[in-house]
Amino acid sequence: MKVIGFVCDWAVSTEGLVDGRGELKAYPGVHIVRIPCSGFMRPDWLEQSLRAGADGAFVTGCPYGDCLNREGNYLMRDRMEQLARRLQRRRVDPGRVAMFAHGLHDQQAFLAEVGAFLRRLESLPQPAARPVRPAVGAAAGEAAE
Amino acid sequence: MYRRALTWLLRQTVKLDVYINRIYPSDWNPLYYTGGLAHFFLFLLVLSGILLFFYYVASLDGAYASIRYLSEEVPYGFLLRGLHRYAADGFIVAVLLHLFRNWFTDRYLFARDGPWISGMFLLILGGFVGVNGYQLVWDQRAQAVTEIFVAILGAVPLAGATLVRLFLGSEGISAAMLPRILFLHVGVASFLYVLLWWHYVRLRHPKIWPPATWVLLLLGLLVLLSALPGTRPTAGVPAQPGVRVTAYPLDVFFLLPFWLASYLPPGVVGAGLAGLLLLGYLIPYLKREDESRMGPRHAGVAQVIDGNCTGCELCYYDCPYDAIVMVPSPHPGLTKAAASRKLLAVVIDSRCVECGICVGACPFQALELPRFLEADLMRRIAELVRARAPA
């Protein structure tokens, strides 16, 4: 299972939860990427993650109402809904992307939700998404090599 | 030291939320609406204040009697007076909660200093209006408060005597005083709304109203407090200038500095207060973190990539700090979608808090945070996925 978790730097603390490679100790294969705000996510990046070969991708923001930037997590929640519809049109299961909201201390709740997300991913039909067009990042990565 | 203390306070503040969010759905956490609560109380104060104004007589012998008449003879007059009193307490509590919460949760960073500085003015003038309100009643407490306030004013170096004269209208307590204080009370309270305009000017859709349930609950609580015999504001003892006031009921929310003045010389209390408030203004500039170590938290002011921008205005609508303006496009964009654009997005650097919300809003890859570039992020994702790919 390969999952990318985009976590707002002000939201749940992953101190002690990740290993040296940035994966969750409890769920190897779940990579945590720290971002400035959940509202910073361009929803397209979740789709790109799937096209690059991830089985799932999620965003974590602060609890609704407590966004440091006032509205980031609400905006992201709306954009996730639009993304789900777009994914459906492109024959990607919207169940492969998710949005969570956990504050600094909600580590246990966060892990539990990631666990449930992984179980959901396992039950979905394979493959996750075909790389219909080369993912931006993949192309850039190859060029760098 | 400052940094460590604030980190600790941040953790405690957010921990409190964990408990509160177990009781309410998180959108309802009252601590997420402290600004809205302050605004709600201020609104109540204005409404009840306008009604009080019809009864109040601003003269040394009339003031106390008019308030007594209102609370004892006018039907529901006690309710009016109680609402005004307790809404004032609610206001100052909400404002202080708002201040501490914004402080402890870093909501003063970068371009958020506008709301902070205007907030400090709101705090000072709001407190001043509250103290004035206690003077208007012209009972013994009012007299004591006036004497202490005048002593503190008088202790101001150089300008002291002039300030006292301005405040009282003459050398001592005289008929000129109460009309002046009434004017200050109403005038400065109205001026709070001008400051609120400044407070909100860079916040898109400020949450100025708490959820309806909270509004109803608080209204109920205020009515109860104003009506119950135990808590309803009572008539004190009328003021007698010249006679020393020995004891008076203390309002812990507004009058704490006055309580201190019975132990310390007024000059010390005044200087202490001024020092505290000055520190308050400095908070946004005493950054607690080393900026180079803030990582994604300090990703740089958003940049528009001119060639890609189509003028769709989506970033303009989503920026929570009104930091993006749309200007007539001086030249066509480079991409196909941007070729016939009419508008161009421009980020006003001094308003941007580096949140990146506009980046997420833009479907045309026309915005970037300079220290958190999309290409880097995509490369990193590709590497992460590949590292795990089954051989």
Ligand code: HEM
């Ligand atoms: C009359 C008193 C005040 C009222 C009615 C008030 C109201 C508000 C409201 C409604 C907001 C918008 C909240 C949101 O939508 O996110 C806000 C934001 C803010 N207030 Fe106040 N406020 C008051 C006093 C203060 C004081 C005393 C301070 C601190 C010195 C302060 C600091 C701030 C800051 C820093 C923000 C921006 C928060 C952010 O960017 O998320 N305010 N205020």
Ligand code: SF4
């Ligand atoms: S969202 Fe993007 S394309 Fe649209 S106006 Fe803003 S920068 Fe330009």
Ligand code: SF4
């Ligand atoms: S990063 Fe973008 S959304 Fe955030 S304050 Fe700056 S211009 Fe506005």
